[in-house]
């Protein structure tokens with residue numbers, strides 16, 4: 001079953017063509033990575049799928065619902081973790097989770113379950129009783145990810161989920177995402193410019209460069225196809241910048 005269908009999606013910001021007609025599909029339960037360098041168009045794609053930006057061409061559907069025409073329906077199915085997200089700084093961590101659980105829960109029971117899951121996922125323990133303004137970047141990130149996952153979306157749209165996190169926290173976030181996909185059947189679209197990280201996390205990836213998808217496949221397929229050791233090498237061989245760098249260093 002197809003969870004996300006993107007067809008010839010385009011986005012112009014004035015003269016800047018951020019997306020030049022990209023297409024890809026994500027299967028239900030899959031962890032799909034959109035990877036590429038800074039400015040490639042990753043955040044733009046994720047924001048369109050999260051119904052926060054309107055495309056200038058093409059279309060995108062989430063579980064059969066058009067992201068423009070049926071934005072309300074789409075919002076019920078997704079959870080979006082923005083790249084740069086400030087949480088409500090004046091709230092304590094626990095108050096933020098309670099506030100969000102109240103927004104999303106339909107019954108008292110689902111509120112309790114959501115909150116319990118959010119507390120566990122955040123891994124913040126006693127620090128949840130402190131104001132968010134006192135958290136480190138990594139702690140805020142973990143709180144926001146816990147918020148995004150505790151509502152058990154059908155699709156998690158995560159923009160650079162491990163950005164700014166140390167090795168231990170980045171590892172634990174990747175494990176959590178994998179567990180949610182495997183145990184709860186949640187589909188994920190994850191963006192990253194860290195190609196090595198994505199290789200361990202994603203079932204399939206789309207490589208994006210300058211608003212164009214240059215290839216799609218599982219990390220294993222792509223590495224075999226380009227005879228590369230890792231996705232970083234795959235990417236460099238596609239965009240043809242590897243040779244230049246080699247020449248510089250002799």
Ligand SMILES: Nc1ncnc2c1ncn2[C@@H]1O[C@H](COP(=O)(O)OP(=O)(O)OP(=O)(O)O)[C@@H](O)[C@H]1O
Nearest residue numbers: 013016018036037038039040041042043044045193
């Ligand atoms: N609000 C905006 N106004 C004008 N141009 C924009 C805007 N947002 C993004 N762009 C441009 O669109 C292109 C794609 O940006 P986008 O943020 O989608 O890239 P990205 O792959 O997420 O990059 P990064 O890894 O640096 O976050 C870039 O050239 C960027 O400068």
